[in-house]
Amino acid sequence: MYGRKIPTLLELCVQTAIDNVRYLGDVGEVDIDLLGEILPHCTVDQLMHIEKSSIERDLSPVTDKLWRKFYEKHFGAESTKTLIERMQKRKVTFKWMQLYEAKQKDLEAVQEESGNKLKELYKKEQNRRQSRQIQVVTKVPPAKRPFWGGAGGSGFGSNSSNTKGRLIKKAKMEFLNSHEVRTAAMKKRNLLSNQRIPPRTMTPPARFGGQSSSSPGLAKPSPRRP
Template sequence: MSFQRKPPSLLDLCIRTTIDNLRYLGDVGETDIYLLKDILPHCTVDQLTHIEDSTKGRDLSSVTDNLWKRFYQQQFGVESFNVVIKRMKEKGVKFKWRQLYDAKMKEREKAQKESVDRLKKLYAAEESKKQSRQIKICSKIPPSSKRSFFGGSGSSFPNLKGNLMKKAKLESIKSPEARIQADMRKRDLQRQISSPHMYVLSLPLPHLCVVH
């Protein structure tokens, strides 16, 4: 014995078609609640928000409140979900879950914005420190470009050269070769003075007489 599958009713086809095209659904008007209970659970957060906002003069919370409750738990976690329920019981109040969802979303966005602002300020402060250090380094007066071969400023080079010349002259005077030459010049001078064949007579300038 074979069983034939019952063909879908026209209503079922309409519900399926509506579910497949939820992105186009807006004001549901006076659509029966039992139909909305079959259709709206397939909505995303944005789609459900659009349908509720588009439906004027009708409160859909009898259908949508449990949907928003599910969205809250999925988006913000079980811990936050349980805290909200506990606080409402302690204070003896009850809010619609869409209100709680919207409030929590705004709180999260605010916290994220503040976190981003803090990061921006920290980044700006760090950049300011870098710029300040660069300005301090560049503001120092650079040393004179005229530097000697030995690393000093150009103005010290003549003094250094003079000192080196003096030192070299003293060393040359004290050297054995210099002493020998000095002795030779001294002996030549003595021989010229003691020689009977030649002498020098000094007269007032500009006359100079040499006698043999």
């Protein structure tokens, strides 16, 4: 009966490094074969941190294929294929980490530009809506002066109260001269004339002296005694 294989000390160290890969930094002194077992377990951020920390060592023999996988995973197989064709056509090569960083910056620039355009469009829309809203004016604007100028109580149109008075007077005269008002006034006068009491006939007083003797019913006054 065979028991489970006991791992070697090296295998235990590799497994420990894999379990704690998020804490790795400068791996400049680590054997390249061991890095080939450890680094494939890194995320993009973890692998980028290890690359930037290992300044004195080129990790591209191990990480270049890892960066190509990340490029294809994040930016698509078609974009990866197009990039490879362009490099072959121009007969140039770049590290896939550099290509990944360049593509990431391009996408960030495009996103930032799109965000700025959206902000600008939103701002224009807000300004358009505000311009169409009714604005409440708390300050009374000054009265406009007539184009012929002038100040004080004299002059053409200098006193608005005179104009207002003339308008009121004109409206009043038009009201009094209207057909309805004149008809009502005529009816009122007719009613008053019908209710008026006729005057009594008075007997004229008798005349003294110089009256004709032929007037009947009048006696001559008696002469005064001396």
